Amino acid sequence: MVDARKVKDMVAKKSSQFVGNIASGGKVPPHKHCRICQEAISVKADPRVCKQQACIDQNEKDEKNQRSVRIAMFVFFGLFAVPYLLVLVNRLF
Numbered sequence: 001m002v003d004a005r006k007v008k009d010m011v012a013k014k015s016s017q018f019v020g021n022i023a024s025g026g027k028v029p030p031h032k033h034c035r036i037c038q039e040a041i042s043v044k045a046d047p048r049v050c051k052q053q054a055c056i057d058q059n060e061k062d063e064k065n066q067r068s069v070r071i072a073m074f075v076f077f078g079l080f081a082v083p084y085l086l087v088l089v090n091r092l093f
């Protein structure tokens with residue numbers, strides 16, 4: 001048999017925990033996290049990194065990487081798009 005009182009207690013505890021989480025969550029001021037080390041930083045921080053030089057360097061490196069990946073994607077796409085367009089043009093004429 002299931003002890004009804006125990007179940008009731010458990011439900012009460014769970015719901016009070018839930019309410020507690022919402023209450024404390026509302027008190028946290030708006031903030032961002034460093035994208036490298038996840039440390040809390042100012043909302044206005046731009047780029048989104050803390051003041052550690054290691055994080056600033058890492059962020060710069062990542063941005064450079066992203067830029068080269070984007071360029072590589074454009075080139076890759078172009079390699080596929082050009083022959084496709086040529087075939088399309090050949091079919092039309």
Ligand SMILES: [Zn+2]
Nearest residue numbers: 034037050055
């Ligand atoms: Zn950091």
